[in-house]
Amino acid sequence: MDAGEKEPIENMLQAYGRRLEFRDKLKRVHQQLEADSLLAAPVVEPRAQVRAWWQAHRSTLAIAAAVAIMTTFATIILYRSYQNSHKQEQQYGMMMRTMGVIQQTQNKLLNNLSGRGRVFQQNPGQVAGSGFLLTASGFMVTNNHIVQGSDSVYVQSQQGVVYKARIVHSDPQHDLAILAIGQDTAFHALPPVPYSFEARPSELGERVFTLGYPREEIVYGEGYLSSGTGFRGDSAAYQVAISVNPGNSGGPLLDEKGNVIGIITAKQITSEGATFAVKTSILLNALQSISPDSLKGDPLTLNRKNRMVRFSRKQQIKQMQNYVYQVKVFKH
């Protein structure tokens, strides 16, 4: 019981006691030193904090920066490859027609035209599209993408008569171009245009039709208005479910009553039956921005009276086809 050898528990108790004692002693020493103000206050380094923070987090920041850079470049590369694979040109095909393929059919045309067709013999036009008269005095509208970069622009009526056209105005943003053929001596003013221009937005599902020149002959096509906006939400255009082909570009888009509601410009290659037409309201805005000098004195006043409202479709087409022209453009 009172043996000389101590049990481990006794040793531990004593060690525990020493620990408590020493702890108390330390507290006393601290209080004493503090009371005698012998403890130097530590120097706080505020400036070193930023540096130290940087040193502490440097590796994290480096990794974050590396990830950010890699993400950025990966995004750019992915976006590029996406763009390449979905090129806008591929998706959004402008409906102009290259003329190389139609050279063979020109002979027929040349036979009918005394001399006036010679120009095509010498230098076959490179691209072709459609256009239609705005006024009986010879102003017409077509797509800018047909006439841009052109040396000369000719228009050919449904009867095969060719007129030299002058570009009065072009609006690359909305892909519109205004031509004038009134200066050509062969041009005789026509009766007033039978259609009027409808600037108000048309309703979805509106039955629409178009006339154009996807080949040497005028071609009729019909469909319906499928969306109030164009390619990628372009509010300046309609989406129309109508079958068009290269050469239809610049053709008029008319509603059932024969009001022009738009101008055919393009179609989406990747999806079936998505054709785009620039809205008439955009055309009217473009007309207003033409400087009077460009008009060379001829007033450009649009027809307001639609004379085809009660006509049957066949009669409407018959009325209209004299006002829809094929546009042929020569480029170097």
Place this chain on the structure above:
Amino acid sequence: MRETTRLLSTDEALLIGLAEGSDRALSQLYRQHYPMVSQLVINNSGSADDAQDIYQETLIVLFEKVSAGDFELNCQLKTFIYAVARRLWLKQLAQRGRSPLIRANQFDEEPAESIADDLADHQRRDQQFDQMAESLAKLGEPCRTLLEDFYIRHLSMQAITEKFGYTNTDNAKTQKYKCLTRLKRLFFSSYKDTE
């Protein structure tokens, strides 16, 4: 005390003084290294109280090592204190769920391995002492006071006999022995529980 007249300048002299329980040595040691440790703690998002706790803990590590008599200082005392304090504070920060990153210049000659061992010993002792405190609390009166009086407050058996009103010291010793046996049982049962 003997040392009070001696100038305690070297680390060795200070440590001998510390082991002998000299107040002067402790006071001098305390003064000498307190600014270093408090700066370490305060510059690493600690308060002055944290600094005091960490420093005292560090000195406990030192004291217990010195008292055990097997202390071999294979670096400067300053280095040892700094290294221990830095690790203790790091642990504390980790326990608080703070960033374990600490800005402190590590001394080159720091004997990392032996300090890690020292701290492992310290942690083990800490655990034992915690269990001891717990067991003592469970022991209940009068056993607890009796044992504390004898082993911690170093009262003589005679004083304890008088304090507790035992008839003689043998009676007190028997009582103490019984208490110690109970404490042993409590302590080792909880010791096993945690293992």
